[in-house]
Amino acid sequence: MQPLSAGQVEDVAEVFRLLGEPNRLRIVLACLDGAHEVGEIVERLGLSQSLTSHHLRLLRTARILRAERRGRHVAYALDDDHVRDVVANMVAHLTEAHDHHGHSHPPHDGDLDQSEGAER
Amino acid sequence: MQPLSAGQVEDVAEVFRLLGEPNRLRIVLACLDGAHEVGEIVERLGLSQSLTSHHLRLLRTARILRAERRGRHVAYALDDDHVRDVVANMVAHLTEAHDHHGHSHPPHDGDLDQSEGAER
DNA sequence: TCTACATATGAACATGTGCTCATGTGTTGG
DNA sequence: CCAACACATGAGCACATGTTCATATGTAGA
Numbered sequence: 001m002q003p004l005s006a007g008q009v010e011d012v013a014e015v016f017r018l019l020g021e022p023n024r025l026r027i028v029l030a031c032l033d034g035a036h037e038v039g040e041i042v043e044r045l046g047l048s049q050s051l052t053s054h055h056l057r058l059l060r061t062a063r064i065l066r067a068e069r070r071g072r073h074v075a076y077a078l079d080d081d082h083v084r085d086v087v088a089n090m091v092a093h094l095t096e097a098h099d100h101h102g103h104s105h106p107p108h109d110g111d112l113d114q115s116e117g118a119e120r
Numbered sequence: 121m122q123p124l125s126a127g128q129v130e131d132v133a134e135v136f137r138l139l140g141e142p143n144r145l146r147i148v149l150a151c152l153d154g155a156h157e158v159g160e161i162v163e164r165l166g167l168s169q170s171l172t173s174h175h176l177r178l179l180r181t182a183r184i185l186r187a188e189r190r191g192r193h194v195a196y197a198l199d200d201d202h203v204r205d206v207v208a209n210m211v212a213h214l215t216e217a218h219d220h221h222g223h224s225h226p227p228h229d230g231d232l233d234q235s236e237g238a239e240r
Numbered sequence: 241t242c243t244a245c246a247t248a249t250g251a252a253c254a255t256g257t258g259c260t261c262a263t264g265t266g267t268t269g270g
Numbered sequence: 271c272c273a274a275c276a277c278a279t280g281a282g283c284a285c286a287t288g289t290t291c292a293t294a295t296g297t298a299g300a
Contacts, residue, residue: 001152001211009149012207012214013142020137021288022130029129032121038247051289053248072246072297082213087132088121089209093202094132095124141258158277171259173278192267192276 018062019087023047024055027076029091031065032084035077138182139207143167144175147196149211151185152204155197 004012019025026045030036036044042052056076059065066079078084124132139145146165150156156164162172176196179185186199198204 001208004149004211004215008211008215009146010142012210013140013145015140015210015214016136016145017140020133020135020140022133023288025133025136026129029124048290049247050249050291054288057248069297074247082210085213086206086210090132090135090202090206091121091124091128093205094135095128143258168260169277170261170279174258177278189267194277 014062015064015083015086018058018064019083021055023051024059025087027052027055027059028064028078028083028087031076031078032087035068035075037070037073037075039073041076134182135184135203135206138178138184139203141175143171144179145207147172147175147179148184148198148203148207151196151198152207155188155195157190157193157195159193161196 019028023045027041030041030044038049038052038056041047041056042049045052047055056065056067060067060076060079063079064083065076068075068077139148143165147161150161150164158169158172158176161167161176162169165172167175176185176187180187180196180199183199184203185196188195188197
């Protein structure tokens with residue numbers, strides 16, 4: 001993999017950043033199995049309509065989701081399969097077989113952080 | 121893919137969030153091809169030593185990177201191959217063949233946003 | 241057209257986050 | 271032990287971001 005240009009790095013980072021917000025990620029996850037209307041998403045995730053719409057706008061502008069009118073409703077779906085792969089990949093990795101530590105990670109921190117756990 | 125628990129969603133989001141900052145992403149990208157000492161990273165990315173260390177701490181705590189002492193230096197590498205796959209995946213997708221729009225995306229915004237481009 | 245519905249948008253606020261500056265901690269060499 | 275090097279950490283600040291409240295836009299039905 002050749003080194004990316006500054007612009008490319010920022011583009012990649014932006015997609016990651018948008019997926020890095022729990023509510024936004026839930027919205028994207030909800031859209032993995034096809035298009036869903038806004039009302040559906042609102043009800044299913046328990047978010048306010050306004051907040052959901054704001055997040056949808058960000059995801060739409062970033063070309064992560066795509067909007068389609070259906071009567072007076074609007075349905076959102078993944079704009080491309082890029083994100084589906086990335087998200088599925090991440091989820092698969094994070095959920096599969098590294099249960100040797102609970103979901104709340106213990107201190108770990110490798111060989112460093114020797115100062116932790118004992119006040120000096 | 122079964123629905124994830126709230127905690128799992130937040131864990132996934134946290135990894136995305138950490139990768140969603142350009143400098144942090146650059147650090148991770150620099151570590152894709154093996155371990156690198158902090159000084160190397162600092163020089164290579166042109167970031168301040170302090171900032172680099174702060175970012176490294178976050179990446180280490182999140183188990184994205186792993187630290188290893190080498191004399192008085194410290195080398196960082198990917199803690200697992202999860203992230204390598206995800207990042208490589210994303211980079212591959214984002215860099216390959218969808219050049220029909222430049223790196224700075226034009227308005228797009230699908231069928232909506234009809235209010236844009238004309239003051240009312 | 242008027243009303244109700246479904247979604248989008250703007251303003252404002254609290255909180256989070258990246259960055260720098262200064263300083264602390266740990267390690268090697270003299 | 272002491273100085274120099276390599277890295278880590280804490281405080282503080284400017285700025286970004288998530289959320290809510292209020293309101294606008296657009297659509298379908300009577």
